[in-house]
Amino acid sequence: MSKKPAATLSANLVAVKGAAAPAADMPGRSATAPALAVVPATLPKATPEPQPAAGQSEAGGQPLNFRVSDAFRREFKVYAAQRGLKLNELLRLSFEAYRRQNGN
Numbered sequence: 001m002s003k004k005p006a007a008t009l010s011a012n013l014v015a016v017k018g019a020a021a022p023a024a025d026m027p028g029r030s031a032t033a034p035a036l037a038v039v040p041a042t043l044p045k046a047t048p049e050p051q052p053a054a055g056q057s058e059a060g061g062q063p064l065n066f067r068v069s070d071a072f073r074r075e076f077k078v079y080a081a082q083r084g085l086k087l088n089e090l091l092r093l094s095f096e097a098y099r100r101q102n103g104n
Helices: 069-082 087-102
Strands: none
Touching: 069 087
8 A cells, every 4th residue: 555645734834842923913912901890780699509418429429320301301401500500409409309299
């Protein structure tokens, strides 16, 4: 099998370590960049994060894998996102509510 000939590269396409420079038409950083103003009245209300039950920790948890329909998955994710919850937090809260309603 014959080797494919190496492509010829233009000198300005080859990077040389330590000699990097921005393109000529790239705008530079200015020391007087405008500051972003945050208006507290426009920030969403923070919802308190649910705490793990006693003796349980979110870190080091085990994966729980099962299949659900596309529609349920989408609805579950949207519901969690709208309330600022992680998916595992919503699942845990749902399970706790189910147990309270139906008994342990």
